[in-house]
Ligand SMILES: Nc1ncnc2c1ncn2[C@@H]1O[C@H](COP(=O)(O)OP(=O)(O)OP(=O)(O)O)[C@@H](O)[C@H]1O
């Protein structure tokens with residue numbers, strides 16, 4: 281949908297911000313521009329909506345050179361979200377969101393109805409409609425910024441470090457919200473960040489840029505993690521790219537151990553008498569939900585006295601990265617696997633997870649990397 285072809289930007293003072301950049305940005309996907317400060321991310325984004333004019337090269341949207349489009353019409357076909365939301369301080373939340381529909385000539389009533397609908401979509405309490413931006417938290421303001429960008433339902437969304445001013449927990453929530461909205465709306469989203477974790481979490485494709493406005497690598501996140509193009513990309517990914525790469529491996533084929541799992545109303549005498557090596561068992565409630573670990577040699581049968589099992593992971597939804605994390609954090613090294621309803625499917629120790637990682641890697645190596653379907657999972 282957006283084709284950036286050999287585009288360069290040299291500012292008046294001679295700074296080359298972007299150097300012969302070529303990128304194909306497809307519809308229905310999130311393309312992330314990532315790279316160190318000053319590498320030309322914002323400049324690239326602003327060239328797409330013509331807030332900055334390229335010095336050379338061409339940008340096409342659906343095949344048409346954007347220089348041929350009236351600049352106002354072009355900008356209204358693109359929602360734009362920036363850091364700190366960039367809201368109009370003297371307008372209410374509702375009127376901020378209704379800005380572009382009003383510019384497009386919608387009646388006040390229709391624009392406000394649309395704004396109210398968008399508040400709901402981005403997870404804002406309707407009670408906030410009449411407040412002013414300063415009466416909202418940073419994370420709430422970012423949601424307003426996203427709602428405002430979506431108001432006229434533009435096919436393209438340009439987002440420049442939209443979530444970088446909020447704390448990690450709020451940020452994670454905003455990222456999830458964006459993914460949910462995208463799964464419903466299927467926009468072409470260009471998202472700028474200098475946080476590689478954010479890029480991996482939300483990107484379908486990631487363009488890694490280096491200082492001087494040059495493209496270092498353009499690929500799916502799992503490919504960038506498993507085969508960085510050069511030492512610059514590798515260093516940018518940081519020391520734990522191996523662990524991060526596990527975010528793309530499914531827990532579906534993990535070999536779960538069921539032999540240590542028992543409901544609380546079991547015949548404990550018989551279980552204690554079995555001649556299996558492990559005397560540690562996971563006790564579940566009658567509905568199959570985990571309660572905690574019991575050492576059969578000492579446990580009295582009191583549910584209150586069970587050892588905590590930590591956090592569980594959901595088979596299929598969570599990645600091997602999550603499963604490994606749970607196992608590492610669990611006091612006995614065993615991660616508890618549950619289904620979508622929270623019922624225990626079994627447990628997996630670190631060794632089991634390591635074996636699954638090796639198996640998944642072998643499978644991946646056998647597949648063509650570009651066919652690898654992407655698993656969006658919490659890191
Ligand atoms: N109007 C301007 N005139 C001159 N140089 C500029 C102008 N705007 C940006 N630059 C320079 O162009 C380069 C790229 O800037 P840009 O804002 O695109 O970087 P960025 O990747 O978005 O950085 P950050 O992560 O810090 O936001 C920088 O060296 C910057 O100083």
Ligand SMILES: [Mg+2]
Nearest residue numbers: 321322323440
């Ligand atoms: Mg920038």
